[in-house]
Amino acid sequence: MKSVCFYFQVHQPYRVKRYGVFDIGSDSEYFNDRSEGDLNNRRIIEKVARKSYIPATKLLLTLLERHPELSVSFSFSGVALEQLERHVPEALDLFKRAVDTGRVEILGETYYHSLAFFYAPAEFERQVAAHRDIIRRIFGVRPRVFRNTELSYRNDLAAWADREGYLGVLAEGWDPVLGWRSPNFVYKPIGATNAKLLLKNYRLSDDIAFRFSSREWSEWPLTSEKFSQWVGAAEGDTVNLFMDYETFGEHQWEDTGIFPFLEKLPEELLKIPDVQFHTPSEVIRAHDVKDEIDMPHIVTWADTDRDLTAWVGNPMQNAAIAALYTLEHEVMLANDGRILEDWRKLQTSDHFYYMCTKWSDDGDVHAYFSPYESPYDAYIAYMNALSDLRLRLEKRRTRT
């Protein structure tokens, strides 16, 4: 038996508006851009929902009905759920209906889609707990498998998940780590006794997520039939297809034919002999551990380096994240709900990604998407907002 395991990521950050130096001390709203641009969070979540979440989930509901064998998994960041609840309840209802079928598993992550695991362990635990709460409140379920922000992973994450009683953790199936091994098996992570490791098959996942509409790609156009044959030809116990849910309708626009592709995919996959759709916890139960995996250094699902350098690779990013987490103790002491929430919203990994300058040296036009004019502008807005937050903390301290 071969498992096919889908995991879709749903996440939208609270982007910091063009917060200017002259706003410091007089404006404590960092995320309320109301322009027609891409920093208007409400505008973006409504657009993404309209183009992707709503049509994709409607299709998914049809497919779940059509194919009783189908099951998939999702991970939602808390900040995405909040924004959907407020601005696009229709999309959230569709997600709820999908989860109510009992064939959609929800994974655990940090509420604020943060990198806190690597910078502030106690804060990380608080955010996981907050995420567990919102998932219970909205969907009435408890996550049993964990995935960390940007699929970032290191041995100690598995050890933590093990202690917390998770069945497993998701990570990138990155060749330099795997060596001769295939991502298509269940592994035991070093440092865990019970928790298992599921690895992304990035080649097949990226065929859909990145290459689907690329006309320079020799396999274009990709059909459900062709893709299913590749899945069938893949050796191993499971093919883990992990991708952003925005792949459907936002990264790959409707006119690329992504929805018809998705619609036909389950029936084509079911033509493979002995194939079964499994969610991550089902994969873990269905297959034996193949080997032990050691990842002492951070591995993520990002770009060609598969590390954290897209988030903390230049002096600006390092200074920003250091300035952010230096405030942890003081923010906790302040005991001010607004300050705490703003500090947490500033932890979302996207802020640091927008400051990425990895493209700068090669003169290459890279696809580091950002709503800012430049990584420098992203950094300036962020640091100005953080300066204001620091000022609010000082005011609070002198008051009490």
Add this chain to the structure above:
Amino acid sequence: MYVVNARILMFGWEFPPHHSGGLGVACQGITKALAERGFEVLFVMPKKLDVSSPYARFLFADEHVYVTVRALDSVLTPYLTSRNYPKGRAGSIYGHDLFEEVMRYASLGGEIAKEEQFDIIYAHDWLAFGAGIEAKKATGKPLIVHVHATEYDRCGGMQGINEQVFEIEQRGMREADRVIAVSEYTKGIIVREYGIPATKVFVVYNGIDESTTPKGDSTRKMRSLRQDGYKIVLFLGRLTLQKGPDYLLRAAKRVLERNPKVFFVISGAGDMEEHVMRMAAELGIAGNVIFTGFLSGDDRHEMYTAADVFVMPSVSEPFGISPLEAMKLGVPVIVTKQSGVAEVVRNALKMDFWDTDEMAAKILAVVGYPALGATLSFHGKNEAERLTWQRAGEKIEFLVAELVH
């Protein structure tokens, strides 16, 4: 690489070391890049000067057998608007009336063209356009005009432009088979203000020369300021309307309201000098503004290295080579979007020249957040290294090859 081996008859106005700005440097860069690509360049200047280059043979119009040109001292340079001329006359190289000089150069251009063997004519800016047109008339060879700056830029808009200069520029571009613009920004002006069809205007970005090694002691004062914890914001350029020093001063006022430990160094001379000095006093920031006068060579480079951030507040800048010089020396750079250089560099901060609040905000960010300057410096240096004249040469070769069959 195209093997055209064409001979180019090139009309210029200045050439290093006899130049007062970017035009001469650009002519040198282009000549060298084309020579390296196998072209033979005959570089014509209006007057006999002590110049030499391994990359070009020089012809001087005043040495020409048929005519002699009377040379008078004047302050004429390609950067003066005719409005500003004449105000002083010391240490300059060309005749006493700019238009007379340009017209004479034009007629000599035709004469020279009849004598020389070449495949294509190439003229730099309006001062040489006339010579290019005459050469084309005399021989029927194709003409390329290279627009480094327009009257529109020099006047910061269409108001107050000199009609005569405008007409010479327009005629040159009309008669030319190809027009080269130093940026999309300049191409926009050429198409919009001069009515030249976009299809014959091609953008070739400038490159940057190897920087000379900084030496000298003119910036000791700056160093001691830095030791006292002050940050240095540098303006380096002519003090003219086009360069926008007044906008920088308005931004400086805003900066100093937030952060008094900043000094603004204004390096350069020009017809706005008195005006900006008075303005600094009127804004009440004279104590934080230093005027150094015109700096050249080593002093210029030394000043770059003393700066924490370089600002080019230009109102209309066809290209703008000075930010690239600063970047090459690892200095963080802020430029206006009304410049060609803003199109080619990613590792610089950019805003509109009139948005002095934003200019102030960006200056405050660089002096206030050290990691910003560090990242701009690192990537900016690498980026500037890649913007070479060789790159420009490749593009020009392509355009020449189309005209020379």
